[in-house]
Amino acid sequence: MVSSNDNKDDSINARLKLWYGLLVIVIVVFIIQLFNIEVIHYQKYKNKALSYQLEAYNIPATRGLIEAKEGNSIVPIVLNQELYTLYADPPLIKNLNKTASRVTSVIGGNVNNYKSLMSIKGTQYVILAHKITASQNSKILSYKMPGIGSQGQDYRAYPDGSLAAQVLGFVNNSGVGEYGLEQAMNKQLSGTPGRLKAITDANGVPLAASKGNIDIPPKPGDNVVTTLNLSMQAQMEKILASEYKKTKSHQLSAIIMNPYNGQVLAMANYPTYNPNNYQNVSNQKLFQNAAVDYAIEPGSTMKTLTTPTAINVGAITPSESFYDPAHWVIDGFNIHDISIDGGAREQNIASILSLSLNTGATWMLMQMSNKGHTQITAKGIDTWHNYMVNHFRLGQPTGIEQGYQASGYVPPPDMADPSINLTYANTAFGQGVTMTAIQQLAAFNSVIDGGIYFKPTLVSELISPSGKIVVNKPKILEKNVVAPSVGKDMIPLLQNVVKAYLHGGSTFMNFPANYIVGGKTGTAQVAAPTGGYYKNIFNGTYIGFVGGDQPQYTIIVYNIKPNVAGYAGTNASQPVFADLAHMLINEGYVIPRT
């Protein structure tokens, strides 16, 4: 007989088995699902999880500073500064009047402007101000105004404003140097960005215990110490600004160099700009350093290269005389002197320079062709071309550390050209050949220093973040440009030019007796885009030196289309040279004659 207890037990067993079976099924489903997730789709879910947890950042490296000499110390002229962009989230702003007036009280500006910006509908991000300082930022944030926030960003700071602006360049919003030293030395200044790759918490804070975290710290950029002498630079810029206004030029450029090592001590152009506010500059030409990237026909200052070439190849001697017919007919064209030079008569090398005789420069090319004769031949053209291109390195960038450089132009010695003689006669007095101020001054230096062409440089040393100093040693690009004696011959010839102008009434060319000053003017016709030259538009140039026992500094001035009466070289560029030479003497930069 089956008892009711037995039936009850059977029913319990059956239910237990049923639940047991269900449990097993659920567990099996779970196991299958887990297998599916953790084994079959392991990679997919791992990637998904990592996309939430794994953060990878490039940590920007601190950009190196740019420094310069001031007296015996080195001071920073380009630094880094974190500035802030102030923004509003209009829908969140509660008290418009109070918020706007508080913003105005801290950063200035028009309260109504802020009110209208804060009232813009349909957006959650309106920029109220750029580049507010850290103290302004913290003051605004301390008010805890709803709907007002800020974002920090690193900027370059140029504490001296426009000083040496075109030499320095600027750094764009992407952190890349543009123009000037910032562009040319971008690699050294930038450093190496760091990298952080780590599993982070919800706030983005890296979890230190995670495996495979990558934390490579950024390597800051090197500091660049320029060769610029800040005081000299500042005074040069003052002189250029003043002379620019007087001569009403299109552009005025000047450079002061040490001829014995190629270092640029001052380099400036006017007009200029303030790199702190480069975004506000509408004329992009202002960014260009015309002294290195604007090539012109230099005019008669070229004779400071023609003369030493002719002496060096033995075509002439420094004391030689010749009969100047006052004009030459070359390829059917007349090359003549100006009437005040006195017409046909006996002239010498000194008067070629002091009177700036184009016939004299042409005669020197003739002597390079065939000494004692008055024809231009292939020999003379090849010799002069060789000196221009290979000795004086014209027609190619100098390699100075600047963003953009012009190459200039030296006409090829193409003897098939029917007017090649005329072309080369023109180059002897600085027409038909173009160069930048830095190219011409570097070439002139190689004469004055006794025949060594130093690569012009703006970098004195690089200082690594660890403090290691790498000195930028003077780099010799050409030796034996001319014989050392030729440089010595040129010094009195150029001093004579200065004296001649002084005697001619240019009282500003009067310098103290215990200093030597020499130079040469240049007035060049400006080529018209339609061919030929403008009749009444000129560029004025001046190249020279100042020193005591020997030339200590060389100076070049390029004055583009000045609006002055008479010769541009004499009346627009020579006064700038005189001002610069007086400045160097008066400020004690020049060691007087012993």
Add this chain to the structure above:
Amino acid sequence: MTYSSSLAMNRSRFIARNQNAVSFKAQAKSLGPVSNTLTLIVLACLLGMFYLSQVTRTNAFGYQINNLQQTQANLKNQESNLQVESARLQSINRIDNSSVAKSMVAVSPSGAAQN
């Protein structure tokens, strides 16, 4: 057949003929499989907790490092700002336009004039 009688029958299957049904074999003093499993689970849990405590502790250092790095970055920013301010105050333009500079008088060049 009741549940107890079925158990009795099952047990009798293992008793050989002429053998006492009750034996008093000395028990070895070892943990059973359940205890072993439980012990292992407890140990694994303890180990897991220890691991978690260490990971949490290490991650706490991460927060500390992060805070210190933040402080360092802020201090560096302050240093940069002060450097810029210092450079601005010492800039040539500022000195040039100062009242001291304006009250200075230019000196004549030294040496005799050249004729």
